[in-house]
Amino acid sequence: MSGSLRCSISLSPLHSNEFPRIPVTKPRIHVPVPKPMTVALSKVVSPLRVAAPGVMIEAAGLEVDRVTEAELKENGFRSTRKTKIVCTIGPRTCEFEEIEALTVGGMNVARVNMCHGTREWHRDVIRRVRQLNEEKGFAVAVMMDTEGSEIHMDDLNDVESTKAEDGQIWTFTVRAFDQPSRPERTITVNYDGFAEDVKVGDELLVDGGMVTFVVIEKIGPDVICRCTDPGLLLPRANLTFWRNGSLVRERNAMLPTISSKDWLDIDFGIEEGVDFIAVSFVKSAEVIKTLKSYIIDRSPGSQIGIIAKIESIDSLKNLEEIIQVSDGTMVARGDLGAQIPLEQVPLVQHEVIQLCRQLNKPVIVASQLLESMIEYPIPTRAEVADVSEAVGQQADALMLSSESAMGQYPEKALAVLRSVSLRIEKCRREETHWDVTDLRIVSSSKLDEISEEICNTTSRMANKLKADAIFVYTKTGQTASLLSRNRPDCPIFAFAPSTSIQRCLNLKWGLIPFRLDFSDDMESNLNRTFSLLKARAMMKSGDLIIVVSDAMQSIQAIKVP
Ligand SMILES: Nc1ncnc2c1ncn2[C@@H]1O[C@H](COP(=O)(O)OP(=O)(O)OP(=O)(O)O)[C@@H](O)[C@H]1O
Ligand SMILES: CC(=O)C(=O)O
Ligand SMILES: [K+]
Ligand SMILES: [Mg+2]
Numbered sequence: 001m002s003g004s005l006r007c008s009i010s011l012s013p014l015h016s017n018e019f020p021r022i023p024v025t026k027p028r029i030h031v032p033v034p035k036p037m038t039v040a041l042s043k044v045v046s047p048l049r050v051a052a053p054g055v056m057i058e059a060a061g062l063e064v065d066r067v068t069e070a071e072l073k074e075n076g077f078r079s080t081r082k083t084k085i086v087c088t089i090g091p092r093t094c095e096f097e098e099i100e101a102l103t104v105g106g107m108n109v110a111r112v113n114m115c116h117g118t119r120e121w122h123r124d125v126i127r128r129v130r131q132l133n134e135e136k137g138f139a140v141a142v143m144m145d146t147e148g149s150e151i152h153m154d155d156l157n158d159v160e161s162t163k164a165e166d167g168q169i170w171t172f173t174v175r176a177f178d179q180p181s182r183p184e185r186t187i188t189v190n191y192d193g194f195a196e197d198v199k200v201g202d203e204l205l206v207d208g209g210m211v212t213f214v215v216i217e218k219i220g221p222d223v224i225c226r227c228t229d230p231g232l233l234l235p236r237a238n239l240t241f242w243r244n245g246s247l248v249r250e251r252n253a254m255l256p257t258i259s260s261k262d263w264l265d266i267d268f269g270i271e272e273g274v275d276f277i278a279v280s281f282v283k284s285a286e287v288i289k290t291l292k293s294y295i296i297d298r299s300p301g302s303q304i305g306i307i308a309k310i311e312s313i314d315s316l317k318n319l320e321e322i323i324q325v326s327d328g329t330m331v332a333r334g335d336l337g338a339q340i341p342l343e344q345v346p347l348v349q350h351e352v353i354q355l356c357r358q359l360n361k362p363v364i365v366a367s368q369l370l371e372s373m374i375e376y377p378i379p380t381r382a383e384v385a386d387v388s389e390a391v392g393q394q395a396d397a398l399m400l401s402s403e404s405a406m407g408q409y410p411e412k413a414l415a416v417l418r419s420v421s422l423r424i425e426k427c428r429r430e431e432t433h434w435d436v437t438d439l440r441i442v443s444s445s446k447l448d449e450i451s452e453e454i455c456n457t458t459s460r461m462a463n464k465l466k467a468d469a470i471f472v473y474t475k476t477g478q479t480a481s482l483l484s485r486n487r488p489d490c491p492i493f494a495f496a497p498s499t500s501i502q503r504c505l506n507l508k509w510g511l512i513p514f515r516l517d518f519s520d521d522m523e524s525n526l527n528r529t530f531s532l533l534k535a536r537a538m539m540k541s542g543d544l545i546i547v548v549s550d551a552m553q554s555i556q557a558i559k560v561p
Helices: 066-075 096-104 119-136 260-272 285-298 313-325 333-339 342-358 381-392 410-431 446-464 478-484 499-505 522-535
Strands: 062-064 084-088 109-113 141-145 162-164 169-173 186-188 203-206 211-219 222-229 231-233 239-243 276-279 305-310 328-332 363-366 397-400 469-473 492-496 511-516 544-549 556-559
Touching: 062 066, 062 522, 084 410, 096 119, 096 410, 109 119, 119 141, 119 260, 141 260, 141 499, 169 211, 203 222, 211 231, 260 285, 276 285, 285 305, 285 313, 305 313, 313 342, 328 333, 328 342, 333 342, 333 363, 342 363, 342 381, 381 397, 381 410, 397 410, 446 469, 446 478, 446 544, 469 478, 469 522, 478 492, 478 511, 478 544, 492 499, 499 511, 522 544
Parallel strands: 084 109, 084 397, 109 141, 141 276, 169 186, 276 305, 305 328, 328 363, 363 397, 469 492, 469 544, 492 511
Antiparallel strands: 062 511, 162 231, 169 222, 203 211, 203 239, 211 222, 544 556
């Protein structure tokens, strides 16, 4: 699907400010507008400007993310950004103003990683995101990422890092030490069975090969190793063992995907009302099913979406089944690259993206997209090429990890994702090679199959007629998702009755989610929507809209009166 990208090259800015920024009439709450950020690739894309202090026109019953609204007006309908952005929140970005700056910069989903920090820290972050949403009219979704049961080093007693030199002898052990008594060159490992799993001669890779050791002796719980590739050992670095070129899967293969600590974190996530739970090191579909029924049990009617992280070698055997039962997938290239040969990672990425599209599930491409921007204000050319590839493959979302969690340039990294997305999406629109006949049918009933066909036809029509937008009135989000799956040229305005569905739709390609109470009377829904959007300068007379809904098996093409 990625194909080759042929497009006309223009050296002028991608979008101009031809769309007027109309100030909102009566602000409900007055809040200071953050300064527009400076953008790393400023030669290519101008910074996003949020027009006015945040107001959701909630009184009129229509809410849209203020930043998305600004992007729509600035980029113009057809060329508004389709690829969504997930940012990991860490020490560098956890304050209110920092989260706000990321939101204004285009963050659609905020991710908290339960591997790091305390629950209190995460609670504060989640509540800040929620507060910003409420006070400033954003609709940022929250994703909680579980720790999972991987084998990793301890936290080095708060030392930032420690250097392993070539030829040095280090001991990896499950013994616990108090800081003063910890012997030199000794690392504690979190998994009790690891000494039994390894054999003399095995290679021990830290963080997928940032540092490498070879096992030279085993003495009780201590595994004695010689460093063969020197480097920095970082706190909680992940450990994998290799024998004859393959990952060692002994007892550690039986480690539970969801540990006891993860279950408590999940309870915490449910309590805090997160929108997504991303499950680390998923191996099979079973664990996703178990988690789903656990959530339904604890929180009936919950809308929490379960994202399966593809980062374990075991998940690859069960890919289709896992994707089928999940609400979305993440290609977690960091750990994946420590479990399979690196040259296979791009192939897995491609396969997962294709499968997700076929099965109508959103997919996030994660890790090391702009790794050099942890330290530098501009990315490498290779990183820009990697991001372009993911956008060209039409992944639903891109994710920043360390770049936003602890890097020096989180907002610039975000701006790069935005500008590259816009540029590559423009290329794809110019390609006009679109064909839905490749999509397999995902519906299980005849009625759903009709909806699916309607969505395919709607997208084809919208492209042929060069429509300005597709409107979808959806109670569950399903019809909106089926439209997004077609990756049409114009944006899809998805009107949903609840803010939780609105936030969940934020992860899907090309969807502009609105919260709107609507009735079964389509004519009155449309008239109301048109006048609300026109009042908001988001639409003008003569715009061509293609309309569908969950409830009606029909398609309407309408010129806005
Ligand atoms: N809440 C946090 N507190 C402290 N540091 C954090 C936090 N979240 C992220 N970080 C830092 O940012 C880095 C990158 O974050 P990221 O979420 O990618 O973690 P990771 O350790 O690579 O694990 P994962 O495989 O789950 O992504 C982490 O290694 C950590 O140093
Ligand atoms: C995101 C993540 O968990 C990884 O890349 O390993
Ligand atoms: K994690
Ligand atoms: Mg991982």
